[in-house]
Amino acid sequence: MAGIAEAEAVGEGRDLTLQRDYETSADGAYPLVLVTYEIVCDTGNKPESRPALRSFLTCTASEEGQGQLHSIPYAPLPAKAAARVREVVATLS
Secondary structure (H helix, E strand, O other), X not given: OHHHHOOEEOOOOOOOXXXXXXXXXXXXXXXXXXXXXXOOOOOOOOOOOHHHHHHHHHHHHXXXXXXXXXXXXXXXXXXXXXXXXXXXXXXXX
């Protein structure tokens, strides 16, 4: 998680693309980390599927959802990144 915490957000607007340093020497940074992205369209979705999509993303980005990731085993997002994800998910309609 330390390597992701140092990553720079390079996307514009609601694009949360990260650019990270794969050669970081930060304490606790593991060099073999893969960031997974969810690509979500904000228009053109079927109205009946939008609530389920938003609910899923809200749950997984929540503090509770992030706290459960160790059991599958995934690393949670750094606090700053998780907060930004929650902001963007809240804008989905």
